[in-house]
Amino acid sequence: MRTFVAVVEEGQFQQAAARLSLTQQAVSKRVAALERELGVRLLERTPRGAQPTVDGQAFLPHARALLDAEARAAASVRPRQRALRIDMLSGRSAPAALLREFHTARPDLAIDLVTLFHAEQALEALRTRSIDATFRAVRPGLLDGLAAARVCDEPIELLVGPRHPLADTEAMTPAQLAGHPVWMPALIGGTEWAAFYADFAATFGLSIDGSGPNFGTDALHDAIAASDTLATFVGAGTRTIWPAGHDLRRIVLRDPTPVYPHALVWRRDDRTPALAALRKHLVAARPTPPAGAWAPAWAA
DSSP states (O other): OHHHHHHHHHSSHHHHHHHHTOOHHHHHHHHHHHHHHHTSOOEEEETTEEEEOHHHHHHHHHHHHHHHHHHHHHHTTOTTTSOEEEEOSOTTSHHHHHHHHHHHHOTTSOEEEEOOSSHHHHHHHHHTTSOSEEEEOOOGGGOTTEEEEEEEEEEEEEEEOTTSTTTTOOEEOGGGGTTSOEEOTTOOTTSHHHHHHHHHHHHHTOOEEOOSOOOOHHHHHHHHHHOSSOEEEEETTOOOOOOGGGOOEEEEEOSSEEEEEEEEEEETTOOOHHHHHHHHHHHHHOOOOOTTEEOOTTOO
8 A cells, every 4th residue: 555655656667766775676565465355446547646546535535544554653652752651540630730731731741541550560660662761659678770859748637527526627747647437448458549548657656558349430439428427538639530529628737738749750761852842831830849748757
């Protein structure tokens, strides 16, 4: 098909051969093979050169579309040609909002989003160049050959239902949560968020229950809304949607404010201009961390 399109565009078998770095005989054989496969004549030789037949004219736009699709498919996986590929755990997260702002500021830069569950999987994908960057809360010991920069310290808030004893509380300290059960069924061992909340609980003497099946955020919100004892944690910059009848309440935590340490991680040797633009944007747009914030000592 590429040979056929080249002949049509050049108008001469000889010129198409030069364009494709082939002999004129090879071009003729390729066109003849395509015509045999389709069972029609696509080209005819005239004193003015090669001209598409009626069937050739009908076939030409489809051939071009297939060649364009092939080029796009190849470019989608070639590191220097494909879109900037970013790993992100959730489209509702605070880093997702930062990335949307970057896309608004630089709509000329294509972005592909992927979701990898474990940090180790994401870091390996970085090293193999399957992705260009990831948003993670990572330990420095995992960053061999990689670089990381904190881009967002997201305050953690308490989420309770309307019948919870703390429902009318506007703000409290983390230590005041001692004795109040907190349920987070998404705390899966080995994940960076499980490590964060384990340190958080140990530092302030909290009880966080990670047991039970994780049916997702909507099911967790249903359970919190119906309970007069359970609470959970949510990021202040995390976009959440629940039915109006749930009347869920966000309670600010302060003195100190616990913050989840979102970092952008990338390969140290990556000089991709789009990645450099993203890093520059995130540094300039980084929200000011709350005064007296708390984060785990291991946060990169």
